[in-house]
Amino acid sequence: VRIGVERLVLGGRVLPDAVIEVDEHGMVAVLGAGNGAGAVDVSLGTAVAGAGNAHSHAFHRGLRGRTHGDGGDFWVWRQAMYALAGRLEPDTYGRLAEGVFGEMLAAGWTAVGEFHYVHHRPDGTRYDEPNAVGLALAAAARRVGIRLTLLDTLYLTSAPGERLLPEQRRFGDGDVEAWLARWQELAGAAGGPSDADDTVTIGAAVHSVRAVPPEAIARIAAALPAAVPLHVHLSEQPAENAQSLAAYRVTPTRLLADAGALSPRTSVVHATHLTADDIDLLGAAGSSAVFCPTTEADLGDGIGPARELVDAGAALALGSDQNAVVDPFLETRALEAGERLRSGRRGRFSPAELDDARSTGGYRALGLAAPLTVGGPADLVEVDAGSVRTTGSDPTQLVLTATAADVLRVVVGGRVVADRGMLVRAGPDGRDPAALLAAALEELR
Numbered sequence: 296v297r298i299g300v301e302r303l304v305l306g307g308r309v310l311p312d313a314v315i316e317v318d319e320h321g322m323v324a325v326l327g328a329g330n331g332a333g334a335v336d337v338s339l340g341t342a343v344a345g346a347g348n349a350h351s352h353a354f355h356r357g358l359r360g361r362t363h364g365d366g367g368d369f370w371v372w373r374q375a376m377y378a379l380a381g382r383l384e385p386d387t388y389g390r391l392a393e394g395v396f397g398e399m400l401a402a403g404w405t406a407v408g409e410f411h412y413v414h415h416r417p418d419g420t421r422y423d424e425p426n427a428v429g430l431a432l433a434a435a436a437r438r439v440g441i442r443l444t445l446l447d448t449l450y451l452t453s454a455p456g457e458r459l460l461p462e463q464r465r466f467g468d469g470d471v472e473a474w475l476a477r478w479q480e481l482a483g484a485a486g487g488p489s490d491a492d493d494t495v496t497i498g499a500a501v502h503s504v505r506a507v508p509p510e511a512i513a514r515i516a517a518a519l520p521a522a523v524p525l526h527v528h529l530s531e532q533p534a535e536n537a538q539s540l541a542a543y544r545v546t547p548t549r550l551l552a553d554a555g556a557l558s559p560r561t562s563v564v565h566a567t568h569l570t571a572d573d574i575d576l577l578g579a580a581g582s583s584a585v586f587c588p589t590t591e592a593d594l595g596d597g598i599g600p601a602r603e604l605v606d607a608g609a610a611l612a613l614g615s616d617q618n619a620v621v622d623p624f625l626e627t628r629a630l631e632a633g634e635r636l637r638s639g640r641r642g643r644f645s646p647a648e649l650d651d652a653r654s655t656g657g658y659r660a661l662g663l664a665a666p667l668t669v670g671g672p673a674d675l676v677e678v679d680a681g682s683v684r685t686t687g688s689d690p691t692q693l694v695l696t697a698t699a700a701d702v703l704r705v706v707v708g709g710r711v712v713a714d715r716g717m718l719v720r721a722g723p724d725g726r727d728p729a730a731l732l733a734a735a736l737e738e739l740r
């Protein structure tokens with residue numbers, strides 16, 4: 296497959312008349328520019344690299360537009376979230392995820408990391424297929440054509456030393472060895488990590504230091520193959536830091552470091568309330584920090600030290616988390632907006648740095664090679680550079696002016712998978728993500 300792009304915005308530069316040759320695995324074989332397109336299979340106008348959504352809980356989409364009258368804080372919102380989690384079954388969750396992944400794809404997220412912990416029946420017993428829910432999520436991603444890293448999550452306690460609450464029972468495997476055995480089965484059943492032809496990768500996650508004791512974190516950090524991405528919620532709330540200090544006398548970041556869980560394959564999600572020592576540890580480890588700015592704003596979490604983390608050596612990625620907003624451009628802009636609000640300065644990140652967090656940073660966190668590099672995924676997003684929002688923009692600053700409404704065609708693995716908001720690969724009933732969502736949400740009311 297040969298894809299021609301009139302203006303390809305990549306690495307802070309505009310490549311005119313770019314041609315991308317895609318191999319049989321959907322990876323970039325050759326990337327050239329300015330050499331006359333010749334015959335191409337797909338011809339795009341202005342395009343940017345694919346976007347990696349490094350943190351999602353697909354089912355939270357069911358709360359969008361329904362909790363804003365509740366007031367309270369993160370912990371109040373969590374009660375509504377748990378009530379919804381309790382109603383999910385593998386088939387209904389699979390259909391909801393298909394709508395959510397479809398919305399993401401049409402919005403210009405070409406890859407997603409699903410932080411998945413709703414593993415078992417509501418009473419905590421296993422389904423006949425112990426990975427029924429995870430496999431339903433993988434099937435949903437394949438149906439719409441988004442690239443998925445399924446981050447199967449270990450969840451053991453409600454707080455340090457405390458048993459799971461009744462509404463958390465379905466998240467737990469009982470102990471780390473049972474989780475590891477189920478994870479191995481999932482990795483085998485879903486095609487395994489880095490199967491060249493597949494768009495599904497199996498990663499792993501520790502829910503948080505609230506939900507997993509240090510010995511179990513150390514066990515999985517040592518037991519998982521080195522290439523497997525490992526994610527963990529980190530210091531989203533001051534209460535988590537207080538619990539960690541009370542139970543273990545160290546911050547959550549120090550606890551992860553002492554457990555051998557901080558490395559370049561590690562992604563810490565939120566990283567909102569950190570000490571200077573925490574920032575140094577994450578930077579020295581070369582870990583990724585996944586900011587979820589629209590969620591953190593919605594839940595009143597706070598604004599994390601993004602610039603300081605990057606300056607210390609950490610990589611940056613973005614996530615849609617609760618999916619109240621599914622828009623890679625708004626997420627990227629909110630990262631810089633948070634920096635400006637906390638620092639009183641503009642341009643804390645350059646447009647190229649922001650675009651890198653949106654694309655390469657997200658892919659890195661998901662265990663994927665950078666999109667639109669030779670050997671990396673042929674994933675890209677065509678953007679309307681002449682819309683009412685974007686017209687007049689320097690193409691290298693489109694990331695600061697476009698929204699998901701400006702996304703035209705979306706290409707994953709060299710194939711067009713969405714076109715002006717509609718899914719291309721799904722069956723005749725499944726082309727409109729809004730219709731998929733409406734049907735799936737109705738089932739869960």
Ligand SMILES: [Zn+2]
Nearest residue numbers: 352410528616
């Ligand atoms: Zn999360």
